[in-house]
Amino acid sequence: MDNRDSFRHNVLTSGHRACSGCGEAMAARMVSDLIGPDAIYINATGCLQVFTTHNQQSAWQAPWIHSVFANAAAVASGVEAALRIKGKSTPVVVQAGDGGTFDIGLQCLSGMIERGHDVLFVCYDNEAYMNTGVQRSGSTPHAVRTSTSPPGQFSQGKKEIKKDVISIIAAHNMPYAATATIAYFPDLKAKVEKAMRIKGPRFLQILSPCPLGWVHDSALSVSVARLAVETGLFPLVELEHGELTGVMRLAEQKPVEEYLRPQGRFKHLFANKAGAVELRHLQALADARIHRYGLLDADTQWDTETAMQSERNGRGGYWEEREHG
Amino acid sequence: MCQPQVVAAYPITPQTHIIERLAQHVADGELKAEFINAESEFGAASIVLGAVAAGARSFTATASQGLLLMTEVLYNIAGLRLPVVMVCANRAVGAPINIFSDHQDSMSVRDAGWVQLYVETNQEAVDTLIQAYRIAEACGLPVMVCMDGFLLTHTFEPVDLPTQAMVDNFLPSFQFSRTLDPTRPMTLGGASEADNFQEYRAAQQSAMEDAAPVIEAFDAEFNEQFGRSHGGLLQPYQLDGAETVLLGMGSLMGAVCDVVDKLRDQGQAVGALRLRCFRPFPVQALVEHLGGAKRIIVLEKAISIGAGGIVAAELRAALHQAGIMTPVESVIGGLGGRDLTPDVIEALFQESSINEVGTTFQFAPDHVSLPQKNMEATNNG
Numbered sequence: 232m233d234n235r236d237s238f239r240h241n242v243l244t245s246g247h248r249a250c251s252g253c254g255e256a257m258a259a260r261m262v263s264d265l266i267g268p269d270a271i272y273i274n275a276t277g278c279l280q281v282f283t284t285h286n287q288q289s290a291w292q293a294p295w296i297h298s299v300f301a302n303a304a305a306v307a308s309g310v311e312a313a314l315r316i317k318g319k320s321t322p323v324v325v326q327a328g329d330g331g332t333f334d335i336g337l338q339c340l341s342g343m344i345e346r347g348h349d350v351l352f353v354c355y356d357n358e359a360y361m362n363t364g365v366q367r368s369g370s371t372p373h374a375v376r377t378s379t380s381p382p383g384q385f386s387q388g389k390k391e392i393k394k395d396v397i398s399i400i401a402a403h404n405m406p407y408a409a410t411a412t413i414a415y416f417p418d419l420k421a422k423v424e425k426a427m428r429i430k431g432p433r434f435l436q437i438l439s440p441c442p443l444g445w446v447h448d449s450a451l452s453v454s455v456a457r458l459a460v461e462t463g464l465f466p467l468v469e470l471e472h473g474e475l476t477g478v479m480r481l482a483e484q485k486p487v488e489e490y491l492r493p494q495g496r497f498k499h500l501f502a503n504k505a506g507a508v509e510l511r512h513l514q515a516l517a518d519a520r521i522h523r524y525g526l527l528d529a530d531t532q533w534d535t536e537t538a539m540q541s542e543r544n545g546r547g548g549y550w551e552e553r554e555h556g
Numbered sequence: 557m558c559q560p561q562v563v564a565a566y567p568i569t570p571q572t573h574i575i576e577r578l579a580q581h582v583a584d585g586e587l588k589a590e591f592i593n594a595e596s597e598f599g600a601a602s603i604v605l606g607a608v609a610a611g612a613r614s615f616t617a618t619a620s621q622g623l624l625l626m627t628e629v630l631y632n633i634a635g636l637r638l639p640v641v642m643v644c645a646n647r648a649v650g651a652p653i654n655i656f657s658d659h660q661d662s663m664s665v666r667d668a669g670w671v672q673l674y675v676e677t678n679q680e681a682v683d684t685l686i687q688a689y690r691i692a693e694a695c696g697l698p699v700m701v702c703m704d705g706f707l708l709t710h711t712f713e714p715v716d717l718p719t720q721a722m723v724d725n726f727l728p729s730f731q732f733s734r735t736l737d738p739t740r741p742m743t744l745g746g747a748s749e750a751d752n753f754q755e756y757r758a759a760q761q762s763a764m765e766d767a768a769p770v771i772e773a774f775d776a777e778f779n780e781q782f783g784r785s786h787g788g789l790l791q792p793y794q795l796d797g798a799e800t801v802l803l804g805m806g807s808l809m810g811a812v813c814d815v816v817d818k819l820r821d822q823g824q825a826v827g828a829l830r831l832r833c834f835r836p837f838p839v840q841a842l843v844e845h846l847g848g849a850k851r852i853i854v855l856e857k858a859i860s861i862g863a864g865g866i867v868a869a870e871l872r873a874a875l876h877q878a879g880i881m882t883p884v885e886s887v888i889g890g891l892g893g894r895d896l897t898p899d900v901i902e903a904l905f906q907e908s909s910i911n912e913v914g915t916t917f918q919f920a921p922d923h924v925s926l927p928q929k930n931m932e933a934t935n936n937g
């Protein structure tokens with residue numbers, strides 16, 4: 232018998248069908264191992280659901296249910312209400328991708344939070360609809376190539392910027408909302424454990440690189456996630472009742488190019504002048520986030536006012552083109 | 557009465573005072589349940605889905621647009637074989653938006669895998685809900701109790717409420733064998749492909765077929781314990797020797813029976829048959845009751861646009877399969893709350909509404925002089 236994993240809960244066992252290097256699989260394994268099998272897991276439709284429950288096989292060693300794409304938070308509300316009336320305190324955990332969180336699932340999620348259900352909602356954010364073949368979502372960052380935001384003569388990828396979902400969630404007077412990635416396990420662990428100690432609705436947004444959709448080497452998933460944090464594009468923050476209560480500060484800021492280069496989804500930005508403009512926009516967006524969350528002691532080396540304007544505009548810097556006619 | 561532990565709903569006319577009253581019962585401590593005013597009907601259906609999967613008897617109610625917004629979840633509840641019970645306060649579906657009663661909403665989700673019971677009176681609504689939980693939990697199927705909006709939901713009539721002890725005696729407490737429970741971890745709702753998907757559907761179909769005798773048996777048992785029967789699958793009225801049979805669903809059958817009485821007094825061999833259970837479609841029972849009829853008129857309050865009467869089409873198929881070639885006259889009426897008065901119903905009997913070749917149905921006249929009333933006026937009315 233193979234005992235290498237016997238110290239773990241193995242709520243999500245190996246042998247599932249995720250792509251190699253799948254950030255979502257790593258994140259789900261970390262989260263479910265931290266929470267353990269004594270919980271009820273509700274999954275939205277998406278890669279995680281598909282690759283763990285294929286055709287009468289299941290990789291879950293905990294009670295697990297999938298209903299439809301949009302309703303995971305509402306199903307969890309019902310599960311939690313049932314447990315409450317029966318006097319049970321089994322933790323209830325939702326797992327969803329960014330589509331099931333930012334877009335199609337947002338209404339049910341908002342309802343679940345507003346009603347105060349004692350549920351942890353975990354979003355494995357891989358910034359597009361990977362399960363259906365890499366289409367843009369509300370989470371897809373500015374200038375990314377997806378199959379429905381392709382670069383072309385009149386396009387440099389997705390026009391809009393990534394939806395600021397953590398602020399939307401926090402604005403619900405949310406007891407606890409935090410971002411994390413697979414690259415900083417101690418940080419992720421602390422946040423999962425903290426979330427499990429808090430009663431009421433809780434939310435974790437975990438950046439989970441997808442080698443297939445991001446077009447990077449599958450061995451680089453963890454380092455790509457780390458670069459997202461180090462460049463300031465994906466700040467690690469904690470918000471309690473709408474107030475910022477924690478950030479992971481940066482010793483120094485890395486230029487966004489270091490994050491963008493290994494990923495084929497940004498490749499077109501390095502091909503021509505129009506792409507170079509978008510690179511500046513992306514840098515500005517990183518600067519804006521660093522400024523907003525105070526990730527560095529000093530202001531960034533890039534012009535912060537331009538950066539803030541770029542974000543305020545909400546379209547990743549398209550204001551600039553308009554201004555210049 | 558049925559002691560649901562989780563009630564989740566989103567307000568929609570004409571369902572609202574069902575859930576308002578339940579909210580009050582919970583607020584007053586008369587019902588020990590979690591009451592959840594959801595963010596949408598889609599959410600409400602999903603909440604009861606989760607609650608039943610976690611082992612709590614649950615209830616929701618909706619109508620019209622709300623039922624259609626639930627559609628995806630309705631299929632899912634049925635596919636997961638969760639015994640959810642809901643009331644559909646039957647209402648028209650827009651556009652044009654219309655809050656009044658017809659059966660378009662529930663008929664539109666007839667293929668979702670829910671048992672559908674259409675009630676005639678408020679007493680039957682009460683009694684059928686008690687039966688519905690028993691049916692749902694025994695058969696592993698969700699049950700929709702369909703009651704006409706306004707005609708029933710907003711009508712006051714004396715109702716005999718059974719005692720809690722009687723209900724408890726009839727309806728055992730909910731024990732769900734596939735509960736989400738860490739001591740017995742199970743995966744519900746995993747992916748399926750071509751090699752077994754059809755088997756899931758076949759299992760639903762056979763559970764639905766098996767439900768028909770269960771519905772009859774529970775109605776009979778209910779009758780023994782409460783002294784009231786609602787017919788199980790079908791409720792015949794004056795069918796003995798009836799050459800013409802008027803068939804329909806829901807509250808309109810009260811007026812139909814009055815017309816039957818009047819015509820019987822005039823010596824006409826006419827009877828009525830109320831289709832109480834539309835899903836499972838009681839083919840066998842229909843054939844037994846209608847085999848001797850010479851003329852069948854189906855009056856229904858929904859239309860499959862582009863095809864015509866839904867009940868009539870299914871009835872024709874059932875009779876045809878049994879080798880019975882009695883013509884089925886298909887009439888659609890009462891849409892969007894239009895009155896189906898005894899005069900109109902009598903006119904259907906008096907004027908032959910045999911559908912001409914090339915048509916399968918006609919709309920009901922909105923007054924007695926059917927021949928003078930052209931279709932255009934009916935449509936624009």
Ligand code: SF4
Nearest residue numbers: 250253278361441443
């Ligand atoms: S497509 Fe992406 S998210 Fe989906 S399994 Fe593959 S790597 Fe993971």
